[in-house]
Amino acid sequence: MVIQDEVWLLTLTGISVVALAFIYVIAQAGKSADSAQVQKRAHAIRRWWLLALVLLGVGVAYATLSPFPIANQRVQAPAAQIVNVIGRQWNWELSQSQVRAGTPVEFNVTSADVNHGFAIYGPGDRIVTQTQAMPGFSNRLLHTFTEPGKYRVMCLEYCGLAHHGMVTEFEVVAADKGAQP
Incomplete structure (x- = not known):
């Protein structure tokens, strides 16, 4: 159990x-x-x-x-797209810069140094989803994007002097265009 x-x-x-x-x-x-x-x-x-x-x-x-929003960390996810994420002081490293809308995306989030708050902001600058990035542990975050556009990843956990600059972007493309790493 x-x-x-x-x-x-x-x-x-x-x-x-x-x-x-x-x-x-x-x-x-x-x-x-x-x-x-x-x-x-x-x-x-x-x-x-x-x-x-x-x-x-x-x-x-x-x-x-009952509708617990955190994916079971021990079960294989049904995601067709997998993005590996590493948080470092003071940047995010994503294995893909594009994902398809309408298809589940699995973010495997970890940290190389200290705790970080992995937050995805949508095109309207509203938080879409988030999880914790911790050294030595990988959190799986499942999300299906419905709206194409540029999405920003920002750190929600103060991680040092350059915390405010810990931002990166990726693009969600329409399902018919496909995604390229």
Whole structure:
């Protein structure tokens, strides 16, 4: 099992234990010898609210984490285009300067020296996607470009004095034109 899955299961187990503790405390609080009908109703309402909040929390966690945006690093990607990226103080080295629009691109991102933030900005200067570039580790970033044009790669992690100049460009061409390395 991958460590990420283990952490996820451990977190869910911890949340369940806390929820059960709350339910136990609520159940024990209603067992006083002098409880009236109003107190029983209040405790019942609290229990339902707790149950609703727990279900809401589980639902929100599942809805936000099930479409997890990070590609599984241990599985072969379905990408038809592969771009190897190396971050160095203070430049990016891309194995291709062109990719095709409409076809998945796998960026294998690593660093030769320090941590860098690999960010791709679209033609409108909005961030399209990003990942971390770390020495000794390769992150796989999968993305399908839909719009042809010039895309910029910039560093999002302060990596030294010339960090601001760590910029390179590549081109996304229409699917029918094809890409050349």
